[in-house]
Amino acid sequence: MDLELSGEQTAVRALAASFTDREIVPHAAAWDRAESVDRAIVGKLGGLGFLGLTIPEEYGGSGGDHLAYCLVLEELGRGDSAVRGIVSVSLGLVAKSVNAFGSEEQKRHWLPRLTSGAALGCFALTEPGTGSDAANLTTRAVREGEHWLLSGTKTFITNGTWADVALVFARTGESGHRGITAFLVPTELPGFTRTEIHGKLGLRGQATAELSFDRVRVPDSARLGEIGKGFTVAMAALAKGRMSVAAGCVGIARACLDAAVRYAGEREQFGAPIASHQLVQQLLAGIAVDVEAARLLTWKVADHIERGLPFATESSVAKLFASEAAVRAANNALQVFGGYGFIDEYPVGKYLRDARVMTLYEGTSQIHQLLIGRALTGVSAF
Numbered sequence: 001m002d003l004e005l006s007g008e009q010t011a012v013r014a015l016a017a018s019f020t021d022r023e024i025v026p027h028a029a030a031w032d033r034a035e036s037v038d039r040a041i042v043g044k045l046g047g048l049g050f051l052g053l054t055i056p057e058e059y060g061g062s063g064g065d066h067l068a069y070c071l072v073l074e075e076l077g078r079g080d081s082a083v084r085g086i087v088s089v090s091l092g093l094v095a096k097s098v099n100a101f102g103s104e105e106q107k108r109h110w111l112p113r114l115t116s117g118a119a120l121g122c123f124a125l126t127e128p129g130t131g132s133d134a135a136n137l138t139t140r141a142v143r144e145g146e147h148w149l150l151s152g153t154k155t156f157i158t159n160g161t162w163a164d165v166a167l168v169f170a171r172t173g174e175s176g177h178r179g180i181t182a183f184l185v186p187t188e189l190p191g192f193t194r195t196e197i198h199g200k201l202g203l204r205g206q207a208t209a210e211l212s213f214d215r216v217r218v219p220d221s222a223r224l225g226e227i228g229k230g231f232t233v234a235m236a237a238l239a240k241g242r243m244s245v246a247a248g249c250v251g252i253a254r255a256c257l258d259a260a261v262r263y264a265g266e267r268e269q270f271g272a273p274i275a276s277h278q279l280v281q282q283l284l285a286g287i288a289v290d291v292e293a294a295r296l297l298t299w300k301v302a303d304h305i306e307r308g309l310p311f312a313t314e315s316s317v318a319k320l321f322a323s324e325a326a327v328r329a330a331n332n333a334l335q336v337f338g339g340y341g342f343i344d345e346y347p348v349g350k351y352l353r354d355a356r357v358m359t360l361y362e363g364t365s366q367i368h369q370l371l372i373g374r375a376l377t378g379v380s381a382f
């Protein structure tokens, strides 16, 4: 793998970095306190092509490869994980699924809207009773002629209250993963209600919602992929999605490093900057190593995708390591800040709160350990 970035990758990273410094960093704390990112950010992300990376230009995408995508998500994640999550879900989980599994009609309808930011997508897999055990979901889709009637509840859905289209996984057949089908459901349909979830520890600026379906009627043309193959759609989306979470975690860890190094140079104790104390340098070095290691594992996934190599286990490894590293980095950065890290005048407390969910969603750390263990041994320990 060539670790030197191409001219195009360098340019897109610079664009994302300046956008993050200008449009995200100055507002992140206020959005966190207000429990809402400014929705205008969606149009700005679309305008720069950040919602269309890796999607073909004929469908409104901005092209680019998966490493460019990781570079952009690292920068956005450095600014605000709540913004990075908007892209990870609408582009990473929804638009990419439409591109991979959609009919020509579905691609022509949804992709230009999703890539421009005119429409936002959400990914509705988790239910109140099924999180890690997603294959046992109970939301039902019942066939009625050329239509399907969807009933059930989804929870913890990122972009849920903002989305124009929900990629919904519903049971259409037997129990287990073979009885699940995916649908692209416009959120304005009768019977579709959504309720914002408040009181989150982190990602407070993100629109996380519970979605309810009361006999929501969609045509068969809203089905994404084959009947009974919805779980394949979900797992394919998450295999790549975990790379984007990992890239976002690298961004958090980098933000922690930048903040902690700056503070260590400014704050004086015992007559010298705290940066001159060896145990503070140990904390900084730990964060720096985590940034580098998490980034290289993430780039390896992008490289495998580009070269057509298997990447699901690599994606689990990167997500597991990067999410745990982001929590560690934020915890270490807070330690460098001492008591000042504990109040929200400084950003490190938010980094820690935002990092904490990374080990939970798109597969908890335990689930990734089981996936890696299964790949190593051939034995499923679920």
Ligand SMILES: Cc1cc2nc3c(=O)[nH]c(=O)nc-3n(C[C@H](O)[C@H](O)[C@H](O)COP(=O)(O)OP(=O)(O)OC[C@H]3O[C@@H](n4cnc5c(N)ncnc54)[C@H](O)[C@@H]3O)c2cc1C
Pocket: 089, 122, 123, 124, 125, 126, 130, 131, 132, 133, 155, 156, 157, 158, 159, 200, 203, 208, 357, 360, 361, 362, 363, 364, 365, 366, 367, 370, 381, 382
């Ligand atoms: C802020 C946020 C945003 C989210 N966004 C989305 C979204 O956009 N779309 C979506 O579909 N979902 C979303 N989720 C849901 C997320 O993916 C789930 O929370 C996650 O999959 C875990 O499910 P659970 O919360 O039900 O925990 P559970 O599955 O109940 O797990 C509880 C604990 O048990 C452990 N555990 C479970 N099974 C095993 C096992 N076999 N072996 C060992 N340990 C096990 C877990 O690791 C965990 O520690 C989001 C969640 C949050 C918090």
